[in-house]
Amino acid sequence: MKIIQNLVKQKLEEKVKAEKSYKLNVMVKTSVPVIIGDTKIFPGEKKLIELSISGIYTQSPISIPVHVINGKKDGPVLLIIAGIHGDEINGIEIIRRLLRSSKFKNLNGTLIAIPIINIYGFISLSRYLPDRRDLNRSFPGSEKGSLASRLANMLMSEIIVKCTHVIDLHTGAIHRSNLPHVRANLENKNTKKIAKSFSLPIILDNKSIDGSLRQACDELNIPLILYEGGEALRFDELSIRAGVKGIRNVMHYLDMLPTRTTKKASSILPKIGKSSKWTRAPTSGIFHPMKQLGEQVEKGESIGIIVNPFGTEETSIISLTSGIIIGRNNIPMVNEGDALFHIVSFKDTSSISPKIEVLEELGPYISGPLFDIQTTK
Numbered sequence: 001m002k003i004i005q006n007l008v009k010q011k012l013e014e015k016v017k018a019e020k021s022y023k024l025n026v027m028v029k030t031s032v033p034v035i036i037g038d039t040k041i042f043p044g045e046k047k048l049i050e051l052s053i054s055g056i057y058t059q060s061p062i063s064i065p066v067h068v069i070n071g072k073k074d075g076p077v078l079l080i081i082a083g084i085h086g087d088e089i090n091g092i093e094i095i096r097r098l099l100r101s102s103k104f105k106n107l108n109g110t111l112i113a114i115p116i117i118n119i120y121g122f123i124s125l126s127r128y129l130p131d132r133r134d135l136n137r138s139f140p141g142s143e144k145g146s147l148a149s150r151l152a153n154m155l156m157s158e159i160i161v162k163c164t165h166v167i168d169l170h171t172g173a174i175h176r177s178n179l180p181h182v183r184a185n186l187e188n189k190n191t192k193k194i195a196k197s198f199s200l201p202i203i204l205d206n207k208s209i210d211g212s213l214r215q216a217c218d219e220l221n222i223p224l225i226l227y228e229g230g231e232a233l234r235f236d237e238l239s240i241r242a243g244v245k246g247i248r249n250v251m252h253y254l255d256m257l258p259t260r261t262t263k264k265a266s267s268i269l270p271k272i273g274k275s276s277k278w279t280r281a282p283t284s285g286i287f288h289p290m291k292q293l294g295e296q297v298e299k300g301e302s303i304g305i306i307v308n309p310f311g312t313e314e315t316s317i318i319s320l321t322s323g324i325i326i327g328r329n330n331i332p333m334v335n336e337g338d339a340l341f342h343i344v345s346f347k348d349t350s351s352i353s354p355k356i357e358v359l360e361e362l363g364p365y366i367s368g369p370l371f372d373i374q375t376t377k
Ligand SMILES: [Zn+2]
Pocket: 084, 085, 088, 170, 171
């Protein structure tokens, strides 16, 4: 018995030691200023920088606002970036709420926050850039390439190379909602640490897409996690709250914010999904879902129907896989083949607790006080 106790103790000590050495490794000296564009941000300073990028054909100048808070003490350089897809706006609100925190007075390391990087798409309510390219397929980019490629290159050279960690904020595409969850490549153990510390019920462990910011960061060995929650062109309160909380959890984990003394750290143990699949419309018609985000479904189960709007026929939508719904179509008018339910699967389905658990775990984000309507004045 004693031997087992000692072994457990030894394992725990080794784990704490490894965590400490990791955190020391990612510490950046703040005795030198952070330089972005032509602006220097010295330790203890907070600045909003307007990073100039190519203007549009009306000759209107365009710039990207970048918040930088440089702490007085050494620590990681964490980038929170939103709006790589210009119509995914939850991240703007997540960053706005995050930056109101008074805790950053005692920040260790540096926080860089970009509420909207694809400012062109934001203006035109579009996911894409004016050249119809997807910025998240254009990394690492090049100085002489397309508009998307130039923007990607500017982000890489001005910001990313100066960071030790990145959190990339996204939502579902237009007419599609995502359950708040984290996506990351867990093969990188440092990425895994921050993915887990975000403390949401589900992590989708998948490889990065070619040309994505995730892939560019993988190549530089900079841990990046992607946060998904909500729908394009809409604010979703649950996703905004879960995003703010998750970022704070990561900052506590990285010792950028003081260790919590009063409140207990989040007790959520994320379930790691190894693959995900869309169940598509078997026919065209009007879509009625029978399952919501976060619900568990079984392969072969009927999870919705498609009806003929001018008749009485109904067609069942059968789930192609077992798992938890992390994405769902919101528009009733669908054509055959349209993506309806995005379901994440787990290697060992028995490790999934009863279906309601994911929603219960997310419950506190909704029942909390409405801090969103408070103003700073
Ligand atoms: Zn996106």
